Amino acid sequence: MSPTAVTAMQQGLQSCEGCGLLSRPAPGEVEGRCPRCDEELAFRKPASFQRTWAYLLAATICYIPANVLPVLTTTTAAGADSDTIMQGVVLLWSPTGWPLSIIVLVASIMIPSAKILALAYLLITAQQGSVANNEQRVRMYRMVEFIGRWSMVDVFVDTFTAALIQLQPLMSVEPGPGLIFFAAVVVFTMLAVESFDPRLIWDSVSSKEAGSKEVTYA
Amino acid sequence: MPDRDPPLPSVPQSRSVPKKRTRLSLVWFIPIVAAIVGAWVAVTRILSEGPKITIVFRSAEGLEAGKTKIHYNGVDIGTVTDIRLSEDHQRVITTAQMAPKTQGFLVEDTKFWVVRPRISGANVTGLGTLISGAYIGMEIGSSKETKNDFVALETPPVITGEIPGRFFTLKTPDLGSLDSGTPVFFRRLQVGQVASYELDKDGKHLTVKVFVQAPYDQYVNPDTRFWHASGIDVSLSASGLTVQTQSVLSILIGGIAFETAATDPVLPPAEENTVFTLFSNRAEAFNPPPRNPQTYQLIFKDSVRGLAPGAPVEFRGIPVGEVADVRAQIDLKTFEFSVPVTIQMDPTRLGVKVIDLKSGEGLEAMRRKLIDALVAHGARAQLKTGNLLTGAVYVSLDFFPGAPPATVDWSQKPVQLPTTPGQLEATEATVENIIKKLDKVPFQEIGDDLHKAITELDKTLVTAQGTLMSARGTLENTDNLTQPNSAQVQQFSSTLQEVSRAARSLRVLADYLERHPEALVRGKTGEAK
16 A cells, blocks of 8 residues: 555545445534434544443453453253363363364464453554554454454353253253353453454554644645 | 646546544544443452361362352352362362352351262261262351361261250270161150261270150260160070060161160250260160179089180079179189179178168178178079070079088188089989988899799799690690581581572472462462472
8 A cells, every 4th residue: 555645534534434435514513413324433443442442441350360260161961061161172182182172262262362462462552643554554454353253152161062062960060150251351352352443553654644734734 | 646647637626424423433432331331340240259178078070160069958159160180189169159248157166078979877868969970068067166177077967956955975895797877766766866986995895876866865964875786686695595676777887776775764854975885785674783783702613614704693683693704613623613703792682671771881891791691591503504506504593401501701802602513413412312222222232032933943843834735735635626528517517508408499499389389378279380
């Protein structure tokens, strides 16, 4: 992408996120609705930084109980066992079962934490107006957005297991409180990704260029 | 670049919407709510955490961190969270997370132990642990002082909970087949069990703690006797073969029985932890050694084979004491062997009730008087065979009116009582008497007389020979008469022939008459020829 491109915002134009129509806001107004599809218009996603930060913070808070509280309670004749995610990873780790263990480790521990860290990184760099590695950051954003929904797999597996393994009184599996927090982490990170406006990454580039031009033109 | 920008076409204007911008986005509620929920979960988790305790075990066999539970009356009130070795590697320190509100249970004398499957003769416990694995049992103490570090018991206590009853202490030189949990019987009813046992510090006795449940504990009074009811007690003694058993259960696993002698006065129930002696069997329990034993010496000249320390001393069948010691001595002047037998005897058991006299001079005088009187009347000690099968011998006191007079010398220590030879000795004496009488028989004269008689007999025999000769001649004559060709035999033979002929004609006549009975009247007819 050419760094010399003019952004719509710089020209006082808004692009509709729904239909892509470029429109000029009413005089004196900043926001409005798309004349074609009635989508809410804004130069950038409203309060993008705030929202993303809020969701990210919520996800981070939920991430702690999600890992500390048990996600699965297995009741057998030998007694009840409550396992957290990490205990599950350890439990699954065996000479034959290690791939499964790695899947759980990656999907349930590494990806959520990576998402949180990646979003935090994107937010901080965008807010500071950093211009370095812009393209990498955008790629990171896309990856975070893509990967987000797959984290729910864990929740589904857990709930399916709990629903299927009900061999009372021999054995039963019940979801633990950690699962709710884990689902909350996934939902909050997805919301955070949703509320982050990737155009903010480029704003600093264009504003810098525009600034320099303004200086030269002034 | 602005100069390169194409001119913008006419762009439609957006509709204006009233501004509704808030400085702080409502979205911040979400992390706040998440934080509140998280904090609430954390607080409830912390609040629901009970106290953490440590329990020291000798072995962590069957224990598993995060799995092993602590049970009280079957309720899960804690989990072992950590197992590690003590610093000296001798013991295992386990950390357990207790359920909330259990602090009140954790007092000074609360006990912990590992419940594993235990199969003893009396009962099978902890079978559930075969499937579920071991768990830690617990008994809540009664102390008020709280404590968080405990040392576990090696073996589960037998009596748990608040079972009413009392503990008693028994002293025994031999544990027999007792074990904790061994039943205690009262009139063959199981009323308690052995709680614990330990060796005394001096190593000579064992202290056995037994628990007797209420209401049976009231039958234990200070005069109650406890004895081993272990298995079958077969004893072979001077009194023969004795077999003592309790219930079948106790035959298999042993037990302790107690009973109070029926004749004993009714006493108040014994205090808790009263010390009793554990007798080895019922007979011993109810026949304890004499209460006031006196030592006497009996000197026997005959063999004491079969007499062993512990053999009974009986007065006409009533046990009055026992033999304490048997040894031999020799008089170097006369080379006469004798066996002094020391006995322990309570003369007051000879049916004399000493009630008003207290121990001391009065009692002693009484005793002397009694023994003097007995000896004067011919009371003597004698060895008797109690059991022909075993050859066991006992000391019998009895009256022998024919015994040579004797007196008791009270200045000696120990006092000697007169004895009389035993049965064997008496038999020998009788045989001797017989031999003496035989000596007096005049065998020489008897022999002379016999010789005379034999000479007479010789003469008689010669006469007899002549008589026999003539008898022989007579017999020969008789023999000649019966020869086949003698006249008498010839005559006899012809006579027999005549008789035979007569018989034949008689038969012919009879036949004819049968066919012609009328011939008797009409006579023979011609056609009958």
